[in-house]
Amino acid sequence: VPRSRVTIRDVASHAGVSHQTVSRVINNSERVSPETRLRVESAIKELGYRPNAIARFMAEGRTRTFACIAPNLSDYTFASIIEGAQREARARGYFVLTASALDEDDFASLVDQIIISGRTEGLMLINPYLDNRYSMLPEKFPTVFLAACPEREKVNSVTIDDFAAAQIATRHLIELGHQQIAMITGPLAEDCTQNRIAGYHSVLREAGLEANQELIIEGDWTATSGLNAVQKFLSSGIPYTAIFAQNDRMAVGAIRALREAELHVPDNISVIGFDDMPLAAYFDPPLTTIRQDMHRIGRQAVRMLIQAMESSNITPQHVRLPAKLVVRKTTKSLDIQ
Amino acid sequence: VPRSRVTIRDVASHAGVSHQTVSRVINNSERVSPETRLRVESAIKELGYRPNAIARFMAEGRTRTFACIAPNLSDYTFASIIEGAQREARARGYFVLTASALDEDDFASLVDQIIISGRTEGLMLINPYLDNRYSMLPEKFPTVFLAACPEREKVNSVTIDDFAAAQIATRHLIELGHQQIAMITGPLAEDCTQNRIAGYHSVLREAGLEANQELIIEGDWTATSGLNAVQKFLSSGIPYTAIFAQNDRMAVGAIRALREAELHVPDNISVIGFDDMPLAAYFDPPLTTIRQDMHRIGRQAVRMLIQAMESSNITPQHVRLPAKLVVRKTTKSLDIQ
DNA sequence: ATGAAAGCGCTAACAT
DNA sequence: ATGTTAGCGCTTTCAT
Numbered sequence: 001v002p003r004s005r006v007t008i009r010d011v012a013s014h015a016g017v018s019h020q021t022v023s024r025v026i027n028n029s030e031r032v033s034p035e036t037r038l039r040v041e042s043a044i045k046e047l048g049y050r051p052n053a054i055a056r057f058m059a060e061g062r063t064r065t066f067a068c069i070a071p072n073l074s075d076y077t078f079a080s081i082i083e084g085a086q087r088e089a090r091a092r093g094y095f096v097l098t099a100s101a102l103d104e105d106d107f108a109s110l111v112d113q114i115i116i117s118g119r120t121e122g123l124m125l126i127n128p129y130l131d132n133r134y135s136m137l138p139e140k141f142p143t144v145f146l147a148a149c150p151e152r153e154k155v156n157s158v159t160i161d162d163f164a165a166a167q168i169a170t171r172h173l174i175e176l177g178h179q180q181i182a183m184i185t186g187p188l189a190e191d192c193t194q195n196r197i198a199g200y201h202s203v204l205r206e207a208g209l210e211a212n213q214e215l216i217i218e219g220d221w222t223a224t225s226g227l228n229a230v231q232k233f234l235s236s237g238i239p240y241t242a243i244f245a246q247n248d249r250m251a252v253g254a255i256r257a258l259r260e261a262e263l264h265v266p267d268n269i270s271v272i273g274f275d276d277m278p279l280a281a282y283f284d285p286p287l288t289t290i291r292q293d294m295h296r297i298g299r300q301a302v303r304m305l306i307q308a309m310e311s312s313n314i315t316p317q318h319v320r321l322p323a324k325l326v327v328r329k330t331t332k333s334l335d336i337q
Numbered sequence: 338v339p340r341s342r343v344t345i346r347d348v349a350s351h352a353g354v355s356h357q358t359v360s361r362v363i364n365n366s367e368r369v370s371p372e373t374r375l376r377v378e379s380a381i382k383e384l385g386y387r388p389n390a391i392a393r394f395m396a397e398g399r400t401r402t403f404a405c406i407a408p409n410l411s412d413y414t415f416a417s418i419i420e421g422a423q424r425e426a427r428a429r430g431y432f433v434l435t436a437s438a439l440d441e442d443d444f445a446s447l448v449d450q451i452i453i454s455g456r457t458e459g460l461m462l463i464n465p466y467l468d469n470r471y472s473m474l475p476e477k478f479p480t481v482f483l484a485a486c487p488e489r490e491k492v493n494s495v496t497i498d499d500f501a502a503a504q505i506a507t508r509h510l511i512e513l514g515h516q517q518i519a520m521i522t523g524p525l526a527e528d529c530t531q532n533r534i535a536g537y538h539s540v541l542r543e544a545g546l547e548a549n550q551e552l553i554i555e556g557d558w559t560a561t562s563g564l565n566a567v568q569k570f571l572s573s574g575i576p577y578t579a580i581f582a583q584n585d586r587m588a589v590g591a592i593r594a595l596r597e598a599e600l601h602v603p604d605n606i607s608v609i610g611f612d613d614m615p616l617a618a619y620f621d622p623p624l625t626t627i628r629q630d631m632h633r634i635g636r637q638a639v640r641m642l643i644q645a646m647e648s649s650n651i652t653p654q655h656v657r658l659p660a661k662l663v664v665r666k667t668t669k670s671l672d673i674q
Numbered sequence: 675a676t677g678a679a680a681g682c683g684c685t686a687a688c689a690t
Numbered sequence: 691a692t693g694t695t696a697g698c699g700c701t702t703t704c705a706t
Contacts (some may be wrong), residue, residue, distance in 0.1 A: 005455070007683055018693045023685065031691055053454035055683030058395045058698050065434075072420060073633075076615070078417040085407055086436060095451065097402075098435050099423060114432065116389035118342070118699095223619050252619045259621070278413070282560050282589045284596070284621040294411075344699055355677045360701065368675055395682050455683095645695035 006049040017042035026051055026257050060141065064095045064119055066305060067114045068098045069107070070126035076127050076277055077294055082144055084298025085124055092306060096124075107133040115141060122305040124298075129190050142308040144301045148192055149318060156308060158300045158319045160292045162192045165323035166199025169244050169272050172325055174207050177334030178242040178270060182215040184229040184254060186246045196246050196274075214238055226253025234261055239268060241334060248273035248280055248289055255283070266332035276326055285329035292323045343386040350381035363388055376481025399618055400458055403642060404451045405435045406444070413614055414631055415463050422628075429643060433461075444470040452478060459642040461635075466527050479645040481638045485529055486655060491560035493645060495637045495656045497629045499529045502660035503536025506581050506609050506627050507517055509662055511544050514671030515579040515607060519552040521566040521591060533583050551575055556587045563590025570595045571598055578606060578671060585610035585617055585626055592620070592667065603669035613663055622666035629660045 008026075010331040012019040012039050017036060024032045035209075040332050043049075047265035057063045066089055085111040086096045097114055101107035115138060122142035128134045129148055134155065135145055149157030183200055186193035197216065206213050217232055219225035224244055234257070235241065245251035251273030255265050265271050265285060273280065300319055307317075343361075349356040354373060362371045362377040369377075380386075394400045403426055407415040416589070423433045433452055438444035451457050459479040465471045466485055476482060480547060486494030510518050520537055522528035534553065541548050550644035554569055570577065571594070582588035588610030590593055592602050602608050602622060611618065613628035637656055644654075 009683080019684085020686095020694080021692060022693085027685085033691055036691075050449065050453045053402060053450070053456045054391060054394045054682055056685075056696095058683075058700090059360060059685040061685095061698065063391060073423060074413060074416040074420045076411060076413060076416070079411040082435070083411045083437060090436065095434055095436065097426065097432055098419070099432065100420060112387065116387045119390045119432075140468075151382070164482045214686090222618060249616065252616060256619055256621075274347070279560060279586065279589060279616075282593055282620075284593075342699090346699080357677060357702095358675085364701085370675060373675080389699055392682095393701080395684090395699075396701040398682065398701095485705085661690085 005052065006047045007052070008049070011043045011047055013167050014047060015040045023173070063119055064093055065095050065120045066124060066302070067099055067111060067120040068096050068124040068126065069101050069111075069139070070098070071102075072100045073098060077275060079266065081126055081295030081298040081301075084295030085146075085302050086298070087295070088299035088302040093305075094121075094302070101133065104133055104136070104259065108136050111136055111138070118266065122309060124134060124301050124305065131197065140314075142305050144300050144308070146297055148190055150191060152316065152318065154316060156304050156317045158297050158304065158321065159192060160297070160323045161320035162195035162204070163199040163304065164320075165274070165290050165292070166196035166244075166246075167203045168323070168325050170200045170203040172273060172288075172327070173242045173270060173274045174203065174209070176242075176270065176331060179209055179239040179243065180212070180215065180238075180242070182217070182233055182240040183242045184217055184219045184226055184243065184245040184250045186219060186221050188218050190290040193246060200244060202203045207237045212238065217242055219246070221247050223249045223253035223256070227252030227257040228253075230254045230257035230261075242331070243269060243271045245271065245273050245289040248287060251287060251330070252283060265330050270331040272331055280326075281328060288328045289326050290323050291326045293321060296321055342386045342389065344606045345386070346378045348377065348384055348386045351384060352377045388612075397666070400456055401430055402432050402434055402457045403461060403639070404435050404447075404457040405461040405463065406438050406447060407435070408439075409437045410435060414484065414612060417631030417637040418463055418638075421632030422483075422639050423635070424632070425520045425636035425639040428474075431458075431637065431639070431643075434521070437532045438470065441470055441473070445473050448473055459646060461638050461642065465478050466524070466670055479642050481641050481645070483634055483638050485527055487528060489653065489655065491653060493641050495634050495641065495658065496529060497634070497660045498657035499532035500536040500539070501657075502627050502629070503533035503581075503583075505660070505662050506611065507537045507540040509664070509668065510579045510581065510609060510627075511540065511546070511667060513607060516546055517549070517552065517575075517577040517579070519554075519570055519577040519580045521556045521563050521568045521580065521582040521587045523556060523558050525555050530583060537581060549575065552577055556583070558584050558586060560586045560590035560593070563587030564594040565590075567594035568579070568597075568665070580606060580608045580666070582608065582610050583622060585612045585614040588624060589620060589624070603667050607668040609668055614641060617663075618665060625665045625668040626663050627660050633658055635636060 008022045009019045011022045022040055025037055062313055089096050101110050124144050126146045127148055128145050132239050143155050145155050145157040217229040217235055219229055243254055258265055263269050273287050273289035276289045280287040345359045346356045348359045358378050381628050420455055425434050438448055461481050463483045464485055465482050480492050481493040482492050506585050554566040556566050582591055586606050595602055600606050610624050610626035613626045617624040
């Protein structure tokens with residue numbers, strides 16, 4: 001690990017100026033005469049000088065780096081959010097240090113190592129639901145929760161409008177003539193699950209339909225949990241003609257279980273998912289779903305982080321992004337069956 | 338962005354020692370008496386002192402940070418590799434700065450900002466194939482290519498053993514009685530594509546089968562390209578009973594095209610994919626494929642990076658990880674048709 | 675075992 | 691418009 005790099009002072013003596021003048025040149029300060037600037041610039045080129053970022057951070061007291069912590073980095077929803085955040089951050093001169101936190105202890109050490117240590121200037125926390133890790137965050141550190149927002153009074157958040165999105169999904173099913181609509185939810189402890197349940201109920205109510213509590217089963221976002229949920233529906237014997245799964249993975253699991261029970265989607269049962277995951281259109285049948293724009297969530301979070309750093313406004317902001325219906329082949333009108 | 342943090346000197350005066358002694362304590366140096374250590378430690382606790390990472394980097398001349406650059410961060414293969422790399426890095430006291438590079442210019446500025454600037458100590462470059470970006474890398478900077486290895490003489494790499502993996506896939510098909518095996522490849526410019534083609538050919542040869550050049554069509558890793566490839570096979574009229582797609586997305590696209598042509602998988606045509614992507618088992622039929630361990634690729638890359646930094650050995654290392662067959666339902670014996 | 679001095683490469687504040 | 695002086699918070703010599 002060599003440190004023998006060209007510094008600002010080497011450039012200075014080579015150009016016959018003070019190091020401060022070099023600093024002014026590389027920072028595009030106005031207060032440099034055109035001739036001096038040229039002389040310095042050519043010295044920079046000749047010596048191959050490049051500014052040292054760490055020294056800059058040290059002197060400025062800022063790192064131009066954000067932390068992004070997620071339960072894991074490979075889930076396509078998380079990965080897409082990170083991608084969006086990273087792009088926006090970079091466009092604004094920041095970089096993103098990404099890390100996954102397995103459990104509370106891991107999270108605590110992460111917070112210590114990348115926040116308390118001063119390595120980063122802001123934190124994006126994706127899906128802060130596992131345990132109550134958010135309680136370990138330092139006060140007043142610029143933070144945005146992504147894809148969920150517990151602790152509304154304290155922390156900024158960016159999510160889609162889960163309530164409205166669930167309304168859209170439910171309404172789609174009702175417009176197709178479905179009256180008994182089962183739902184496979186995410187973990188009930190998560191607010192996005194609750195908001196989607198609320199959206200579903202609100203549409204049933206406005207349609208004058210009665211919700212059957214037994215038609216709502218809690219899943220855990222995995223395909224397996226979707227499969228298990230359908231098996232429960234099946235053995236309960238309660239009639240239903242459509243299923244609203246709160247994510248695509250569970251929808252796919254549900255369709256598998258339905259097929260195993262020799263029920264055809266969408267002829268016997270309609271299924272709508274949520275997310276519009278990669279290859280959703282390549283499942284059989286192609287999955288009808290609600291698309292959420294993960295990139296945009298990430299981009300928005302970065303904007304809020306920067307805003308939170310610049311203004312000293314302490315009131316948490318909550319941004320709800322719209323989601324939209326993508327009709328493919330797993331939903332069908334009841335009438336034409 | 339407040340800088341008003343407790344420093345090593347605050348702790349020192351609070352404990353009645355020099356700041357150097359405090360430094361020794363936080364670095365677990367032997368040369369501190371037990372009593373002093375205790376006194377310092379309690380001062381640290383009382384004041385809530387935490388070391389500043391940037392100042393440490395500055396003084397040590399190292400950042401304990403790696404860069405990881407990929408074409409994008411949301412592709413599940415890339416994301417899984419990053420996840421693995423990040424875990425291993427953290428276990429060894431490093432963090433990972435991830436970024437996606439759209440094009441050559443973007444890549445060049447990335448290299449300048451996170452490598453030349455001294456922010457990172459090593460680089461992991463995932464899929465270095467787009468344009469010839471690797472030519473912009475500085476000499477002698479610890480670098481590992483992941484999931485591909487152009488420039489074998491110059492740069493370390495971690496990939497799976499693509500040749501052997503393709504042999505396994507092809508052999509599986511041959512053992513099921515298939516003799517005319519079509520292949521949908523990745524971009525021909527990528528060495529992993531070529532290695533998989535070579536593995537395929539070697540098994541055909543060892544089985545005494547003749548390869549038909551027209552049964553090999555170049556794809557671009559997308560589902561659409563798999564779909565298009567099958568349409569070409571179909572219109573060419575050349576007989577085949579199985580398809581080996583060089584990734585799962587193309588396999589899924591191929592299956593879609595086959596279905597549209599009313600060909601049943603696996604009864605009429607067997608299909609094997611590559612990667613074992615998430616939900617591969619939830620497609621219809623569940624996808625037979627070759628599993629590669631992306632996490633392990635990422636972990637291995639970090640180990641090599643650290644090794645490359647520690648030893649001054651300049652000879653590039655190339656690690657080939659094994660892949661394994663996962664038989665599900667898209668392949669079937671010809672005999673029992 | 676402890677302290678003092680120097681410096682990492684830069685920016686900021688204050689000269690001139 | 692340019693130079694000088696101080697740090698930023700730490701680690702690394704080198705003394706004692």
